[in-house]
Amino acid sequence: MEEDETLQSETERAEVETCTTPEVSRQLSSSEFLCHCCYDILVNPTTLNCGHSFCRHCLALWWVSSKKNECPECREKWEGFPKVNILLRDVIEKLFSDAIEQRKEDIQQNSDIAHSLATFQKYGNDQIPTVPNTGRINPRGGGFFSGVLTALTCVAVKELFFLSPLPPFCFHSQVVLLGYHWSSREYEDLLVHKPxxxxxxxxxxxxxxxxxxxxxxxxxxxxxxxxxxxxxxxxxxxxxxxxxxxxxxxxxxxxxxxxxxxxxxxGVKPPQNLWEYKAVNPGKSLFLLYALKSSPRLSMLYLYVFDYAEAFLPFIHTICPLQEDKYEAIVPKLLDLKDPSWKQWREFIVKYLFLPYQLIAEFAWDWLDVHYWTSRFIIVNAMLLSVLELFSFWRLWSRRELKTLPQRMWRHFWKVSTQGLLVAIFWPFIPQFVCNCLFYWALYFNPIINIDLVVKEVRRLETQVH
The missing domain is CATH 1.10.150.50 (Transcription Factor, Ets-1)
Known part of the structure; x- marks a missing residue:
């Protein structure tokens, strides 16, 4: 068996040497061997299960920053630990030896790349063995399930507070202290404020x-x-x-x-993540957080009518992307101001009407590499709110009250509009500390409340069935 593999390897190398004639070399250019992360010629090309190849150090940088076993281009999960594509490496090094040598010198001088490669290799060495008959790797951590687990852990902590001899206000004081702690950690030196x-x-x-x-x-x-x-x-x-x-x-x-x-x-740095957006627009961030929870469709309509360029365009380009240009992959996410295509509008409108909370979850999913835990809380909350909305429609259907839906929608619209107007009037008089407490409560504790509401709805449904 070993002799056959050796013979096959020697045959492949002979084919490479045969193909690298001057005629073939003139027909090939380095642009045909580009890494879609750094857009430069591949160095130690590493091929994933999906077939895409990247420089090994680019894949390491991507993995260290995102902590996701996904292809940077198509986002398909890769299994096992990626290895260097030896045949492709030998072809590139033989065809473009000067360019490869220059790139290797530049890479060796970069300490960040060396650290990322070492971390990536350590991850490969520590890899848990594959599960028999599946070929899959047991995940090291993270993923969608970790967000659910975190929310359930928070519920357990909450129950411990209420079951303990301490009175309930102690739990709320803990929340206030937590809000104060987060508020005090607001970055005073954010570049979005500094000229x-x-x-x-x-x-x-x-x-x-x-x-x-x-x-x-x-x-x-x-x-x-x-x-x-x-x-x-x-x-x-x-x-x-x-x-x-x-x-x-x-x-x-x-x-x-x-x-x-x-x-x-x-004159300042434009916001490029959600915390910087909150620092620039604290009032709008709080408004959107509560509005998207209670009325996602009206909130997105508000963004379209009153905040098209700054908020709506980055939102729709994130949740309904068009992969037209390789350059788009390296443009900051909050700076895409092109008008959406009809294909994007079609996808958006369908989800807007039937699955509005899925749009919010998709937006948060795209920010997992930047906001590791916060995005997971938002995704879990969106999932729970979708279930609660489904239960609401089910109650209307079971009680044969669908005819009252337009009246309910109008009352809801009037209520949301009135609350929004009151907030706009009294917003300048609300202390920043109070706003931060409300913001972090809605962001991190609402999923806990919604889990309890979903459980109650399920029990109520079981009672009706029996």
């Missing part, structure tokens, strides 16, 4: 790193030049092509320039 001209070189690096894992290739160059906010504002795309930056990849330059133009226009 770009006052950024330090460390803050410029923080801004650069948030553009994506590929930006780590240029971190050392910015540090050596001590690029602060004032210098950053003077840089042009032509400067990035020259020394000392030498950003040869056109897609990377384009992404940096797009973000830099936004920074120049706003």
């Amino acid at each position: 770009v001209a006052k950024w330090t070189s460390e803050e410029v690096i923080r801004w650069l790193e948030q553009l994506g894992p590929w930006a780590s290739h240029y971190k050392e160059r910015f540090l050596l030049e001590k690029v602060n906010g004032r210098l950053l504002l003077t840089l042009t795309e032509e400067d990035f092509t020259k020394e000392p930056y030498s950003i040869e990849n056109s897609n990377h330059r384009k992404a940096i320039m797009e973000e830099l133009e936004c920074v120049k226009t706003l």
Whole structure:
């Protein structure tokens, strides 16, 4: 058996050497062997189960940042621990030896890449053996189920508080203290508040790193030049092509320039994650959190009518994406301002009418790599709210009260509008600490309450059936 495998390997190598004639080399270009993470020629190409190949260090950076065993391109789960595609590696190194050597030198000088590769390899060495007859790896942690488990754990903690000799107000005081703790941790040095001209070189690096894992290739160059906010504002795309930056990849330059133009226009860093959006729009964040819970369809209609460019467009591009351009994968998620296509509108309207909470869950799912636990709480809450809405329609159907649905919808619309108007009037007088307590209560404790409501509805349904 070993002799057969050796003979097959030698045959494959002979075929590679035969194919690398000058005629074939002239027909091939490095653009046909690009990694879809860094958009540069593949180094130690690693092929996943889905068939897509990436640089091994790019896959390591992706795994370290996202903690997900998914293909960075098609998001299909990969099984086992990915290995280097030896045949593809030998072909690329023989065809483009100079480019590969240069890339390997650049990679070796990057400490972040070395750390990510070591972490990724350690994960492979610590891999739990596959389950017999399935070929699947027992997950190391995370995933959708961990969010459910977390919510159930919180329920258990809540029950312990209420079953203990302590009075119920002790639990609520714990919630207030927790809210105060989170409130006190609000970042005072968020770049979304600090003028770009006052950024330090460390803050410029923080801004650069948030553009994506590929930006780590240029971190050392910015540090050596001590690029602060004032210098950053003077840089042009032509400067990035020259020394000392030498950003040869056109897609990377384009992404940096797009973000830099936004920074120049706003004077500060535009929000690129949910916490930064909350810091810039605290009142709107609290309003949307409660509005999406109680009336998701009206809330999305509000975003479309009154907040189209800033909130609705990033929302619809996230939940109904169009994979048209490779460059889109490296554009920050909250900066896509293109009008949706008809295909996107069609998908959105169907889900908007029948599964509104699924849209919220899909949006949170896309942010799992940035907001690991928060996204899971939102997904669990959306799932529970969908079940509660289904129970509400079932009650109307069983009681033959569907004719009253328009009246109920109008009353609900009037109630939500009145509450929104009152909040808009009294919002300036509400202390920030109170707003933060309400925000974190709705975000992290509402799933616990909704679990209890779902259990009650199930018991009520069982009683009716029996």
